[in-house]
Amino acid sequence: MSLSAEIKHLVSTTIAELYPEVDLNATPISINLTKAEFEGDYTVVLFPYVKTLRMKPDVLGNTIGEKLVAQHSLFSKFSVVAGFLNLTIADKYFIDLLQRNFNDKCYGTQALKNNKVMVEYSSPNTNKPLHFGHLRNIFLGAAVSEILKATGNGVVKANLINDRGIHICKSMIAWKKTANGATPESTGTKGDHLVGDYYVKFNELYKAELAQLIAGGMDEKTAEKEAPIMKEAQDMLRLWEAGDPETMQLWKAMNGWVYEGFNVTYDKMGISFDKWYYESETYLLGKKLVEDGLKKGVLFKKENGSIWIDLSADGLDEKLLLRGDGTSVYITQDLGTAKLKYEDFCLSKSIYVIADEQNYHMQVLQLILAKLGEPCAPTIHHLSYGMVELPTGRMKSREGTVVDADDMIAEMVQLALEQTKQQGKTDGFTEEELNQLAEMIGLGALKFYLLRVDPKKKMIFDPKESIDLHGFTATFIQYAHARICSILRKEQVELLPSAAQLNAAKAKTDIHKLEKDLLKHLELYPTVLNNASNELNPSEMCNYCFQLAQLFNGFYAELSISKAESEEAKHFRLMLIVMTALVLRNGMKLMGIALPEKM
RNA sequence: GGUCCGGUAGCUCAGCUGGAUAGAGCGACAGCCUUCUAAGCUGUAGGUCAUUGGUUCGAAUCCAAUCCGGAUCACCA
16 A cells, blocks of 8 residues: 555544544545645645534644554654644654565566556558657557556557558559669668658659649649549559559568568667557458448448448537448448457457547547447547647658658767767777667657657657757656666675665664655655556656656765765665665666666 | 647646645756766746636636637548
8 A cells, every 4th residue: 555545544544533523435535745845744634624523723633643643653743734734754664665665676566467458559651751750659659558567457569550542552653653663772771761752752743743734724623633643543552452463562562661661660769569450451341340330220321322320419420431332431440450459359458549630530439339339349548649740830741841760769869979978977888888878868868758748738849959868858867877876886785785784774763854755755656657557648657757866866965875974874875776776767667768877 | 610639937848636835847047076977966037827707715726708729520541
């Protein structure tokens, strides 16, 4: 049980004993961390009970406080200020906490549940390379997966590759027309970038044709439909659906290039998946669901043969599920894929990491599945996140206005390398070690930058301003960790201290305020992890780790460890920083960020 | 127009299951390295928590309305 839960329990019991007339269900105890300017650790708000009991707040507070301190060794003293009962936690609690957990690698993690949660993220199109906006999706999905694992869930990390459709045909057409057989090998270009270049090329050609048609007197709408290159792309899509051998061959080749490129990027970022779905294999799945729905009377057919669902009773519109010619639309595939995922893994929860522009789509998807009576419906959860935009607006691959993911990673690593060299603290490092460190710092900064903000908030990223390595950053946390490791090296502390050291630390009775602040924060880790898991929000963990590093830095500046005032204090502090380093490592690992021992 | 999301310091963001004088980082200014890593620490300046009204002993937090910004509402994906 967490400290605050324990306090809540003890206070509730005490109030119930003293004042049975108080209805604690109607007005539950409210416990907060005591504000820094007052003495104490946790505060009970008394106002809700003052009225019903018709007592003065200070009398009530003193009565409760006296009983608590007399009966429970958890509390060492109390004070009442206005309507607030400030409780001081006995040092022994924190000494025990440290003793129990300082080297527990599983501190805060929860026992394995017997469930399966799928987290689908990344899910790229195969017509262009990954950009900065995709990174937010990828890091979010990966972090949420790790957080769910740490809280005992069986997690399946899934990637649904959008490998078919008009967009890939556009790249294919442009390649056929202009590439002269260029391949990643022949050009020395990373496969995903090569294909992306032809996607941009397609749009250039398309625009030129549009301009010509419009100059010839055609209106814009017609021109968009009549442009020859667009017709070619649509013809190619038909050929693909018919399984035309030549088209399939080119499609496979170009997708293969893209996958090679993606895998390089995923590897670089430390991202992996347990299950890959390909839209080319799933895009026909939803049709049967739609046919069944029609039989059940949940759906209806219009004169032209198209099939719809009426969601107006739910405040939404009529939604098309199957075209008049019997072909699928976007949501048809998603219906089928949702069912497939559910049946593949017996999922208790299916999380979709998808940008908030698709909120409506996801809402409709879930509603339709529910109306069809599909058991997967209640398992679906849309983890919606805000898009990353440039100061000039949205990133658009076809316009070429994107910050490329590979470039961004390379830039951050380069920046980290320069600054590391400038610091001049890595003298004994080999070239290899230096590069590893730069990757840890550069990639860590990037991940943290994208994860530290509440997912639902939109972000604006200015490529002209490089991501900082000071302040609220991964670097700050990495640095605190390196400092701890430096002390531990110097003091030659093994991870498990000797019995003598343990006893020495136990003998310490008085805890300095800075030590206590650190311990109080360490105590919160399991609660924060649990919250981050419930909310699917890694930013809470980012904030927590940053605050912990901040508290450590304050402690470090004020209190010496190797020159502590006594042996007891020294061993106590060594244990304290061992635990701090452990929690920092575990917390940051959830975000895929490693902490160096030296930097 | 309907629905959804956001609006907190110059900038980027915490805080939002109601609690004490609204917190960090960046930027600005002033200090701190013969003592464990200064990628750090300490301090100063900087706020009508978009606006108005309501609920309450108490509102950045809950409710309503308004204003601003964004997303979305295709036989596109």
